[in-house]
Amino acid sequence: MSTTETPTAKERMAIERAAMPEQPAEERVRNFNEVNLGLVEEVAVREAQRCLQCKNRPCVQGCPVGLRIPEFLEKIAARDFAAAAEILQADNALPATTGRVCPQEEQCERLCVRGKRGEPVAIGWLERFVADWMAEHATAPASKADPSGFRVAVVGSGPGGLTAAGELALRGHEVTIFEALHDAGGVLRYGIPEFRLPKRIIDREVANLEALGVALETNVVVGRTLTIGQIREQFDACFIANGAGLPRFCNIPGENLKGVYSANEYLTRVNLMGAYRYESRTPVARGTTTVVFGGGNTAMDSVRTARRLGSERAIIAYRRGREEMPARAEEVKHAQEEGIEFMFLVSPTELLGDEDGWLRAARLQRMELGEPDASGRRRPVPVDGSEFELPCQVAVAAIGTKANPLLTGTAPNLQLNKWGNIETNERHQTSLPDVFAGGDIVRGGATVILAMGDGKAAAREIDDFLREGASA
């Protein structure tokens, strides 16, 4: 069967899942280029032909933005990439990003019926294929409504803010994004490394927004440069998506030694400030051994970055076991191929320095798993007398983040929950009626696609709020 023929159901079942071409591990540990190289056209068409076009569309239920997956796959299978792009664009504002970083194995692909007896359809890789095809081919620009006369402020330019801004602009509103850093993209820019999500993709998404007329004001820290009160005076509505980027620390002695970082600082120095280049004005410590505390995506990004910065031993030290590690399966696989070492059931108790104040070793304690805790995972319990020293020159704490009180602390009537996250109702509306919020600042650390879903839904609610107010 060639890819130009429509396969029968039996032929579809016989097609095996495509493999993603990758940069070889021994090569990629010496550069920051993207690891996954993307599917070529023939392979993408064949992979899309594996879709059985299920009537009840279980995969769609697994996607937080309800992407019309079977429809979009059908167009790829028929080689109508422009039509596939149109479906994708209507449902997902940042497909080149989600196609690369969505935890597909837990979302759309987890519910794909082909996964019951074999491998699910590679929905994420096909999304990436079409998004990259779109970048190379002119597609019809989304049509924009007539100017509404309303002005909306968006705080934060991560996936939540970018999505909301785009949706609001399409609805005819005048949108301004206020961003604290000097460049837009949020975690997509400063957290997720180039080898997983190239910066040119974020540049492209931001350029598309600017072409829609969205104004971007960088270096504006809301809560300091400008308050929510001032924004409310100048704009008709506001959407807050400032993330939850305040790092958590291990709270152990020695955390202020030189060579010890939070994952946020470490990744920001490398990704946003270019510290991987020797000529960069923002340095980052490099050592023959780097140890990263944590087992999530952030830990995996940090340890793989350390490997690329020259660490011969780049180690994940995680207090639970392999099974409990929250990082995406693909990241763990790539990390293993790159020679990352995994130490399970260990937790740091102290960081030890030399006479110049530089880190020289981490003291770790062995753990065992006890009863399940509130998260349902078995709680790690220290094993008495099991401490040992691990010589290292760089240590990175990747044990989570929380809401930054800088913005919320200056907005006294903005209702927060006990963790400092902004409370919203089902309309994404906060305790201030003209202020809406979404993404990590509401959910705590979540995912790109959930932040985008919030941005999209909140934009719809803001639009209703403005038009309801105008007609009242």
Ligand code: FAD
């Ligand atoms: P953010 O992306 O955090 O963006 C918030 C923006 O607001 C930032 O640009 C920030 O500078 C700005 N800001 C903050 N305070 C202010 C202020 N006071 N004034 C103005 N601007 C402000 N999710 C996935 O789905 N897949 C992954 O593979 C994945 N990997 C990750 C890797 C790392 C290292 C990290 C840290 C997270 C990862 N996540 C991943 C989670 C995901 O990136 C977040 O859930 C998502 O970015 C949240 O989007 P957001 O728009 O709410 O906020």
Ligand code: SF4
């Ligand atoms: Fe799957 Fe994410 Fe794409 Fe939805 S946006 S279809 S969850 S890869």
Ligand code: SF4
């Ligand atoms: Fe296709 Fe899988 Fe969705 Fe069925 S569940 S429509 S096979 S992608």
